[in-house]
Amino acid sequence: MIGNVRRFEPFGQAPIRVIDDDGRWVAPFACDLDEARLRAIYRDMRRARRFDERLSTLQRQGKVSFVASAAGHEATQVGAAHALDAGRDWTFPYYRDLALALALGWPLAEALAQQMASRIDPARGRQMPAHPGSAALRIFTTASAIASHVPPAVGSAMAQKLAGRGDVTLCSFGDGATSEGDWHAALNLAGAQGAPAVFLCQNNGYAISVAFRHQSGSADVATKAHAYGMPGYRVDGMDPLAAYYVTRQAVEHAREGLGPALIEALVYRYGPHSNADDDGRYRPADEVAAWRRRDPIARYRRYLEGRGLWDDAAEAALAAEVKAEIDDAVRANEAAGRAPLGWMFDDVFADLPPHLRRQRDELAAAHELERDGH
Amino acid sequence: MIGNVRRFEPFGQAPIRVIDDDGRWVAPFACDLDEARLRAIYRDMRRARRFDERLSTLQRQGKVSFVASAAGHEATQVGAAHALDAGRDWTFPYYRDLALALALGWPLAEALAQQMASRIDPARGRQMPAHPGSAALRIFTTASAIASHVPPAVGSAMAQKLAGRGDVTLCSFGDGATSEGDWHAALNLAGAQGAPAVFLCQNNGYAISVAFRHQSGSADVATKAHAYGMPGYRVDGMDPLAAYYVTRQAVEHAREGLGPALIEALVYRYGPHSNADDDGRYRPADEVAAWRRRDPIARYRRYLEGRGLWDDAAEAALAAEVKAEIDDAVRANEAAGRAPLGWMFDDVFADLPPHLRRQRDELAAAHELERDGH
Amino acid sequence: MAAQTIVQTVARTLAEEMARDERVVLLGEDVGKRGGVFLATEGLFDRFGPDRVIDTPLSEAAIIGAAIGMAVHGMRPVAEIQFADYVFPGFDQLVSQAAKLRYRSGGGFSAPMVVRMPAGGGVAGGHHHSQNPESHFVHTPGLQVVYPSTPGDTRGLLRSAVRGDDPVVFMEPKRLYRAVKEELPDDDATIPIGRARLRREGDDVVLISYGASMAETLKAADALAAQGVSADVIDLRSLLPWDQDLVLERVARVGRVVVISEAPRTLSFASEVAATIAEEALDLLEAPPARVTGFDVPYPYAQDRAYLPGPDRILRAVQRVLDY
């Protein structure tokens, strides 16, 4: 544990790195992660990338209606996930956080169920794809409305502070989210209350087509932490260990009652905003290519290989394992079929009120409604 | 003109002062204001204070329903007003900005008409007291909803930038306003657009009963400017010349296309939040007394007296003049009578739509409606 | 127990709920030391301390959003919006988060919370201290909406709201805060959300209203009684769900109905009631269902009282309905 040693100072100019682009350790402290953890970070990135790729295929096949790829964001998402105590701490993700949710333990079949709105989706097919959530894992179900989850995340952290058990809340969002009023209201409240919240901004330089310089009055996101009396850290978001160690410091400080922090991770989204986007309209191909060359998976693999923790055989085994897992998930969800019509009226309220009972009957008269005992 | 000489550096620790508590000039530059201007600043503060006192009397007499006193805020409001080119620049005030509006030229009788909702109120009695506004003077009519005027103020500044005539927008608000999401959205937009806006926060330490440390994650307001890429200045708000010179610098920089600025003026409200408030519940009497001892009117008078620009005779003449002006205004508004019922349906839209015509007839059937050709 | 006003009832009921259940916390602007600008939380800060009575920054989004997050953790937050007019900066939190949380998570998460807000005009407040925004909540599936008009209903419904499992918008008739007093029995009874109350029984016309307008409606009923017209008076109390059964039953009996709401007419709750009556009870109507409402203008200041659907306007509508 880092404890109350502060390894990283806020508001530095250069992004914090732990390994460089060639996978060499460059931090001024020794690695204290065991080999299993180091490998797990790799596996989580790789698995998320493969799943992401498969989702694009499923989208093209018409089996999934929408994809918002996390490719390029994996290092940050997976690094941050490993800094949390999954199942104890709370996470408030956004739509691009598939790798984060998977790394926290969201079962891949369940994740796919959400994308396919299948009958085995615990969220019951209520939302379009790319909306992670899990009550069991304390992953607050994603809403599409940008930044709207940030005030609830602060409420979560306030509840944790009142409970006094040292739990924390991680809230994740993109650079565009920092422009919304709710984002500000939430961070200010967290600052005023000293709530144990860690705010993680995945700054990929664009909100759809709008470049960060048109998005923000400040030149970077970390600086904005000044406004809330909390430390702000800029991190090389293509370095999973930088994301891990900085998040860990923020989490541990929050656990100890030292208040919230804002982390800005510099990442890039390799693909368009979503399958519905055409990024050629607003960003140059060479910019994309340059970032792809810094791919965190290859970079981190070099680090592991340098330490003798990874090789081609391990890679091949992992590829086969992940492929099988995804294939199984696709089969299971196709077999389950789509969430039935009758579910439309459940979960609006704890109990079905009379007017919704009547409306359900109205729909039932027009369709054969399937229901379950849920 | 200060031109592009920058006299004041942003983000300093100590509040900027030009004269000290005893009225001695302490700034590292010479006063460049002529005597008429120096006297006008005094007169504007004194007149606003007297009018404010009279409004409280009128409120107790039942002639005005509500008072939100500006006493203690005059130095900042008047100093800022004198740094603007009244009638050319735009001002977006809040409800406590009576002294600001008067110093910009809002006729006192018109101001009283607003408070009394009399028939000679150009705003036609539509709002409760303490809502300055004047189309002729480019003072955007106040809305009660805190911070809701800040995004429109930025739109105003963007329009000015597009027009390219060097006009600026001053937007004024309290410390509490800085917590609202709209405040953030607006300042961020101003920063991203480099809009010629000057944001003036009158930090009196409280939003009704909530002390600033519960209000804000940051320890002061000026710091928040970091988040928007603009300079933030902390000013002794009981010093009219500090308010004047700092606002002037910000205004001139904005005119020159150097973008927006945030000014935090440290002030105090002497009275309760409004006549409906009981400030004894949340702030100690000795705190109020300590601030009252720093009264800007007495302090600035000492400065003027030191320069031989003011004396008891001038004071007596001013008192008589202001009293007569207020008395006349009260008489005129009482004579005019209250805004008539029939005005209720005007100005919802440019033209009266059919459904409002029917509703007006409905009311007319119940009352004798008075109308004018407006 | 001595007779108490509505605003005293709010404070007392909150105190009882907080004592009963430590998961209940309050948050809002000035709810702490100040006791709320209407004193609806008076004394609670001293009694329960700053951890359970939280003065927030001036942000309705922060207030409602934080309440959602606390509710997700199993707490029972009661948020105060200082005036209903100021709910809009926090409206997205209600619409996009609170109202849809249970649904979007398939029941995995929920937001049992109460958002209290004083509403209504007649207080010389102009258009930012007088509005009745209930339509916006009623039209948002996933929210329950309550708007009582007496101390007893306030207590019973506030208990239900705090103890219930759904987000409840709890509107309070600020014009009546100190205008009505009631001696309340020393019990722990709740009033179910969704049930209306018959305030008067009559045979000539049914008057339906809720919240602040109940006072004007009852005055109109008194005036009618003096003229020998007997009015049935329904106090809806809950707007979502609302008591269609009682309304349709009484309208079927009497055949003439006037619906009173202080909100602007177009899409006021009176429109919903009238549309429902027309749809479900057309043949039983002896006259068109009449709406008496606020006008479709921003709430004015100088004409504060004339804006309100006062007894005069209600009586004129009743006359029309009776003469039909």
Place this chain on the structure above:
Amino acid sequence: MAAQTIVQTVARTLAEEMARDERVVLLGEDVGKRGGVFLATEGLFDRFGPDRVIDTPLSEAAIIGAAIGMAVHGMRPVAEIQFADYVFPGFDQLVSQAAKLRYRSGGGFSAPMVVRMPAGGGVAGGHHHSQNPESHFVHTPGLQVVYPSTPGDTRGLLRSAVRGDDPVVFMEPKRLYRAVKEELPDDDATIPIGRARLRREGDDVVLISYGASMAETLKAADALAAQGVSADVIDLRSLLPWDQDLVLERVARVGRVVVISEAPRTLSFASEVAATIAEEALDLLEAPPARVTGFDVPYPYAQDRAYLPGPDRILRAVQRVLDY
């Protein structure tokens, strides 16, 4: 001129208005280089440059608020909200500022501006990309509200909206963006806000709808025609002000009416239409005014199409009304 879709009409009309009047500027998320996520501003950035086609930060409050400030300066801003579902963070700017500015200033200031937003479901968007929030605007005095369903109406009404002196919420039926094509005459005609359009004439039942639901309504009318039932079809186009005269005239003629709206039923615009008909034309009704609407649930994803008031549900309602 070749036939064009609704979304093409939006882009072309904006271009014409910008060419005609240099006070017209566009602002919103991704309206610049990207041309809008639906391409409703395609080509305009290249043609008019970054001063007149402004990519804003991701804040609906900033977008609407900035438009208000520009409008006050005499400009004619057209703001885009990327999806109608995302108007809520900027809703307070509409309610507290835009809608009340002319009123509160006694006519001293006004906010002539347009807030465009694609709305409606049936696009596999789940509950944050499908909603129909028009009731919230219609219930806000001071706003005009428009929701056309054809290229021609889009053009004529958008011209009126841009040239008018009041803030207009301009809703666009995204499901129909590319589904309907129309060849438009080369004129400069406007369509006045507040006037409905008779899309079909018939004698057996009046169908009233607007916006995205017009497609389903016309399909239902076709199916009825095939069954020998002739339907009058009114496309409201404007929701505030709305054309009560045409509605009451047609309902008086036919006596049977079904109102279709995609919004959640309770306090949908269908409620207002039904209430008005009941109030003004009770004796002319041969059957209760029926509402066919979205359900009172958050817009679902898996049941996207079943949520919509489709032709089936409209036909069932017509049958009920005819059999009455």
